Amino acid sequence: MRGFVFAFLGGAFITLQGVANTRISQDIGTWQAAAVTQFTGFLMAMLILMFIRDKKWKKFKRVNPLYLTGGAFGAVIIFSNVEAIQKIGVTLSIAVILISQLGLTFVIDGNGWFGLKRQKMRLPQLIGIGMMVIGVVILRL
Amino acid sequence: MILGLIFSLVAGSLLSIQNIFNSKVNERAGSWATTTLVLGMGFLASMAIGLIFEGEKMFNLQNMEPWYWFSGLLGVGVVTCLVQGMRLLGPTYAIAIVLTSQLGFALIFDSFGWLGLEKVAFTFKQLIGVLVIIGGIFVFKFAGARKNQETSKVENAAG
Structure with missing residues (x-):
């Protein structure tokens, strides 16, 4: 708690x-x-x-x-x-910031850049980012 | 609109790289030394860029309200909360809650137009949009969770 x-x-x-x-x-x-x-x-x-x-x-x-x-x-x-x-307001800004932040971290992990241990890129992470993008589109409809 | 989206993409990308760098410092130097360094660096960079673009206007602070001086302490609150949250819950849970709370409060700030923000009317559509984004965060964080990935998302002191 x-x-x-x-x-x-x-x-x-x-x-x-x-x-x-x-x-x-x-x-x-x-x-x-x-x-x-x-x-x-x-x-x-x-x-x-x-x-x-x-x-x-x-x-x-x-x-x-x-x-x-x-x-x-x-x-x-x-x-x-x-x-x-x-x-573009607080909600949309933060949503897009989170997408690019998680997305880039995902790519960096997947490639093992900056001496990070290379992680396998998995489908669920892509689906998660896809859902976040859909959410942003809904915000702007 | 487009420009706003581009600025958000830039901020998010830099945050991602900054968090990776900071977590490397954090591993060795601990969270307060890291926070001190990160905020000190951020201050120097802001001064340098500001002096290039605005010159002497950088020192023109007559419109300061007293509370502006204390706003910087929020950064210290952020670090304390993230460090304690991750210690008690583990990084995956903690970060998922942090991101959810960030978005929830964003919606509240927009809806009420607090602190001189342009008010964005709260609609059902917005609520759905935010819930889908939060769903995405949870899928990203929990579905087929990858071990060790969390080291790259430690704290975010200057965000």
Whole structure:
């Protein structure tokens, strides 16, 4: 039950984040909104990291430097998310984001890119993505 | 319309790659160190791109409402919830619920037009559309579930 509540709230926060970024962008601009919100989030995460005295961050050195840059995508992700919400609304934006996210992850897993263990592509996953696309079409009918 | 769809496709693709990268960092450095790095990188990239396109306007924040400063803390809430959710339920269940809740709240936000959103009238058609998408998520996640695939979908701190 507690796990369910966490997962449920996590989803709510992700949606709220997109909507809040869109609202903030109207007043100060999208890149400004992306910078400000990620900066305050960064400060808070760093405080927590110091508080829990987790020394594991020293292991950054042992990670392929390419993977350390993933966060930089956040700028373009927030920008695109805000633009999409302004143009097609929250529901449709999130639905299409999920389709492309699950779809690309599926392709990456299937090919074993980025050193991931190669997974067999299976029909049910394709059917699932197909259903999501049909759902989006229904939204737009 | 088309442009909105393209922006969504771009965001989703980048999220997919970002989640894979982040989960690799997460394996070694733990979730708070990863979140700190991810948000710090995102901030630097936003500043850099913003300075290129907008120059000094990047520092013009006079229209800030006080709550805007705290909005960034949502990212911390997201990480906490996802990490705890996955620890307690396992990744497959947790992510399926996260995605479902994301869509459900999206529908609510559109229907009420909260936070200055353009109101999208709630219709039966929309409800069906969202339910079919959620059905798709569950088929994707549970039917013939593939083991180990979940490592690529760990957290999404900056989304």
